Amino acid sequence: MKFLKFVLDYNVEPQTDVWKPHAGDSLASFLAAEFKLDAALQAYIITLTLSLDGKISTEAGLAAIHRHITSMGVFGAGFAAVYPKWGGLSEIAQVGCRAGAVGGAVYMLGVGIKDVQKAPSTAEMPEELDIILSNDMAIKSKALVKVLGKPAGESRRLSRLTAIVNSGLPSLFETVTDGAPTPAVGVVAIPAGTPSGENRVSSEYPIYALAHSSDAGECPSGQCVLYLSTLTSPDAQSHLEKALQSLLASLSVDGQEPPKSLYQLYYEQTGFDVPSVNIDGKSAVFSLLPLDLAFNDSVLDPVRSAWEMVASPATEEESAEYLVFTDREGADAEDEFDN
Numbered sequence: 001m002k003f004l005k006f007v008l009d010y011n012v013e014p015q016t017d018v019w020k021p022h023a024g025d026s027l028a029s030f031l032a033a034e035f036k037l038d039a040a041l042q043a044y045i046i047t048l049t050l051s052l053d054g055k056i057s058t059e060a061g062l063a064a065i066h067r068h069i070t071s072m073g074v075f076g077a078g079f080a081a082v083y084p085k086w087g088g089l090s091e092i093a094q095v096g097c098r099a100g101a102v103g104g105a106v107y108m109l110g111v112g113i114k115d116v117q118k119a120p121s122t123a124e125m126p127e128e129l130d131i132i133l134s135n136d137m138a139i140k141s142k143a144l145v146k147v148l149g150k151p152a153g154e155s156r157r158l159s160r161l162t163a164i165v166n167s168g169l170p171s172l173f174e175t176v177t178d179g180a181p182t183p184a185v186g187v188v189a190i191p192a193g194t195p196s197g198e199n200r201v202s203s204e205y206p207i208y209a210l211a212h213s214s215d216a217g218e219c220p221s222g223q224c225v226l227y228l229s230t231l232t233s234p235d236a237q238s239h240l241e242k243a244l245q246s247l248l249a250s251l252s253v254d255g256q257e258p259p260k261s262l263y264q265l266y267y268e269q270t271g272f273d274v275p276s277v278n279i280d281g282k283s284a285v286f287s288l289l290p291l292d293l294a295f296n297d298s299v300l301d302p303v304r305s306a307w308e309m310v311a312s313p314a315t316e317e318e319s320a321e322y323l324v325f326t327d328r329e330g331a332d333a334e335d336e337f338d339n
Contacts, residue, residue, distance in 0.1 A: 003035050003045065008069060010062045019058055027061035028054075047189035047206060050293040052158065052231050054192045054206045064294070078180020081294075085218055087162060087210065087227035089289070111135055116144060116283070127282045143282040143310045158269045158291040159236035161228040163244055167259035169224050169251050173213045184215040188247060196239070196246040203239040205231040208293055209247060223262070229293065237266050277302035279309050 009015055022030045027046055031037045037045070049056050049064040056064070071080040084091045097107045112134040119128040119140065129141045172186035190196065190207040210227040212218050218225050226247070228240045244261060252258035271291035275298055278285045284306040290296045304322055313319040 003031070003037070004069070006035075007062055007065050010066055019062060023057065023059040025058050027056050027058050030058040030061075043191035043193075047191055047208075050189075050208065052205065052291060052293070076181065078175065078177030079183065083185045083210070083212075083216075085212070085216055087160070087212075087225075108133075111137075113144075113146065118281075129282065143284075145284045145286070145306050145310065147286045148288055155270050155272055155288060156291065157232035158271065159230055159232045159240060160267055160269060161226075161237070161240040161244065162265045163226045163228070163261045164219055164263045165224050165226060165248065165259050166222075166262050167224065167251075168213060168222050169211060169259060171251060172211050172224075173215075182215065184213050186211040190243055190247075196242045199242070201235075201239070201242060203230060203235075203243070204233065207239065207243045209243070210293075232268055236268075240266070275299050275302050277305050279305060282309065284309050 006015055028042045031042045031045060046054055048068060049061045068080055075082055100107060113131060114134050115132040117130045119130045129144055131139050131141055173183045175182050188209040192204055192206050193202045195202050207230045212225045214221045214223060228244060230236055230240060248259045271288045273290060275290055276287045307322055
């Protein structure tokens with residue numbers, strides 16, 4: 001309780017005098033020194049940060065926990081976050097495509113870029129680009145934005161296991177606050193070093209499981225989807241599978257068999273710790289996204305740089321239009337097609 005009170009106002013005096021001298025130290029050492037918390041309590045608190053390696057700094061850890069606690073109730077009674085479907089950010093990309101289409105853009109599924117050349121300069125188009133698409137269509141553009149094709153050496157990998165389970169796992173989706181909606185997502189954190197599976201083997205990194213009920217629209221009623229992840233290591237897949245077994249066993253009902261996995265998919269994802277964008281004239285190349293389980297606001301910094309390259313704002317007023325969206329003309333609170 002003492003720590004929770006501290007973190008609620010961690011960024012004002014006198015709290016800042018306590019943690020800023022240790023801003024670069026590990027959060028675990030700060031919790032042990034300042035709050036006398038044992039290893040078990042440290043692990044529980046660190047999992048609130050969703051740190052992939054469990055070695056988050058004091059400054060970053062306090063900010064993450066403060067953001068989580070103070071977000072409670074912002075989106076509605078009883079919950080502190082909004083989760084995308086399908087275990088990733090594909091919905092965000094879809095929103096961008098739909099918004100572009102509404103504004104008159106054309107997006108082509110399954111089509112990439114084969115070749116890009118700078119066209120001869122003209123008075124009207126001093127930096128026009130000649131682009132050949134993968135379907136051999138030739139187009140011209142004033143600007144080009146794309147993502148890095150091959151990861152650089154400083155990238156790291158996240159191991160992911162998606163499992164469809166033959167049970168709704170109702171104990172994970174209980175309403176805990178009066179007036180709150182029934183949760184459709186639950187987050188299970190398994191701290192680093194926690195034994196799991198029949199052999200009681202532990203992982204050196206935390207394992208996180210995002211459980212999505214059928215209310216999320218990703219599976220039939222009576223089932224749920226579990227999205228497990230941990231930093232890649234030689235035994236990462238085995239650790240994820242054992243964590244899944246232990247989680248399902250812990251959720252079994254007395255006298256009944258534990259829930260079973262109907263389907264599993266394992267894959268590895270590559271990303272960068274710090275997102276960036278490389279701009280050359282009117283071409284911008286984004287790095288891969290960070291692997292953070294919570295949305296990393298730093299992603300929007302290179303996005304702004306790319307936006308400025310495309311929009312070329314000439315004044316401070318035009319620059320202030322970044323991420324300021326006006327209502328579509330004639331749009332009502334309820335779309336006429338929903339009536």
